[in-house]
Amino acid sequence: MEKIAVAIVDDQNIFRQMLSRSIALSGEFAVTGTYENGVEFIKSLTEGHPAPHIATIDIDMPEMNGMELNAKIQADYPHIKTIILSQHTEERIIANMIHAGAAAYLDKGCKQEELFLAIKTVYQTGYYMNADTLRSLTRKFTHTDFEPQLPEALSSREVEVLKMICEEYTNVEIAERMHISAKTVDFHRANLLKKTNSRNVVGLIKYALKNKFTSL
Numbered sequence: 478m479e480k481i482a483v484a485i486v487d488d489q490n491i492f493r494q495m496l497s498r499s500i501a502l503s504g505e506f507a508v509t510g511t512y513e514n515g516v517e518f519i520k521s522l523t524e525g526h527p528a529p530h531i532a533t534i535d536i537d538m539p540e541m542n543g544m545e546l547n548a549k550i551q552a553d554y555p556h557i558k559t560i561i562l563s564q565h566t567e568e569r570i571i572a573n574m575i576h577a578g579a580a581a582y583l584d585k586g587c588k589q590e591e592l593f594l595a596i597k598t599v600y601q602t603g604y605y606m607n608a609d610t611l612r613s614l615t616r617k618f619t620h621t622d623f624e625p626q627l628p629e630a631l632s633s634r635e636v637e638v639l640k641m642i643c644e645e646y647t648n649v650e651i652a653e654r655m656h657i658s659a660k661t662v663d664f665h666r667a668n669l670l671k672k673t674n675s676r677n678v679v680g681l682i683k684y685a686l687k688n689k690f691t692s693l
Contacts, residue, residue, distance in 0.1 A: 480507040481600045484529040486518045486546065487511075487562070488538045492585070496533070496562075503593060515541030519549060528557055530600055531580075533592075536563040536570070544574070551578040558599045562592070568613035575614060575679055581605035582613075601647050604678050615686050631672060636690060638665040643682050643691040 483506050487493040493511050501508045509529045512518040515538060522528055532550065536543035547559050558580040563570075571582045580599045583592060595605040606614075631639070634655075641651045648666070652659040669675070673684040685691040 480505060481531065481596060482507050482509045482527070482529040483596060484509050484518060484532040484557075485511045486513075486515060486532055486538070486543075487535040488513050489535070499589060500593075500596075505593070506596060514538040515543070515546030515549065518546065522554060528554060531558045531560060531596055533560045533562045533596075534579075535585075536561065536565055536574075544577070547574065547577055547579055558603065560592075560595055560599060560605070566609070568616055571610055571613040572617035575610060576617075576683070578677075578679070580679075581607075582610050583607070584609070598645060602645055602678065604645075604682070606643075606645065606682065611686075614683060631669070635665050635669055635672070638662060639669055639681060639685055639690055642666070642669075642678060643685050 483500055485493055485497055485500070485508065487496070490513075493513075497508050497511050500506045509527055510518075510521055512521065515534075518532065519541070534543045534546055538546075541549070543561060543563065547561070550557050550559055559578070560581040560583060561574050561579045562583050562585055564585045565571075566584050574582055580603060581595045583595055591607070595607075598605040637655065638651060641654065646654070648659045648662045651662045655662070669681055670677075673681060675681050675684055682691075
C-alpha cells in the first residue's frame, strides 16, 4: 500500500526534526523532505525533487511565509494539499487560510493523533475540518456583511450528498450510505460544484454554511 508522502516546512529546527521523526515512525506516512522556509521547499520542487501528497506549513517563516507559500502552491502545484500547522489560533487567520485553499488548519499544540487523522483525511477527501476551523468559517461566512446565496434548485439527493461532504465522508462512504455507486456520487459532487459556483470541496462547505445546510 502506498504511503502518504508528507513534506514539512517550518523554520523551528527542533520542532521540524521532532515532527519529521514522529511522522516517519507512524508507519503510514513517508517524509519526503523537511525545509526551513517556503523558498527552500519551492526550490526542491523546481529542481525535480518528488512532490509530496501533503505539505505541513508553518505561517511565521523568513523569506517566504506560510501565507505566501500556500498561495504559491495553490497557483503552481495544486496537486499538493496544504495543512497549516501554526501557533496562531485567531479565527480570522484560520478562516482566511481555508478561504485561500488550505486543506486543513491545526494548532501546533494539537495532539499527534489529530495531526495523523488530518493527514489521512486530507489525502482521502481533500480537506479536514475540526471544530475550531468550522467555527471560524461559520462566523466569517454568516457575518452580517455576507448575504446568503440563494440555493440553485439543489435536489434532495444533492443536499444529502452536500451534508455528508461537510461531515467528511469520502465518496466511497457516501455511496455505501446512500446505496448508490461511487460514480453517481461523483456526478452529484460535480453538479454541486457547478450549481454553487464552487471550485472545490472547501467552497461547498462555505456554501453550506452560508445557506444553513450545515452547522456546528
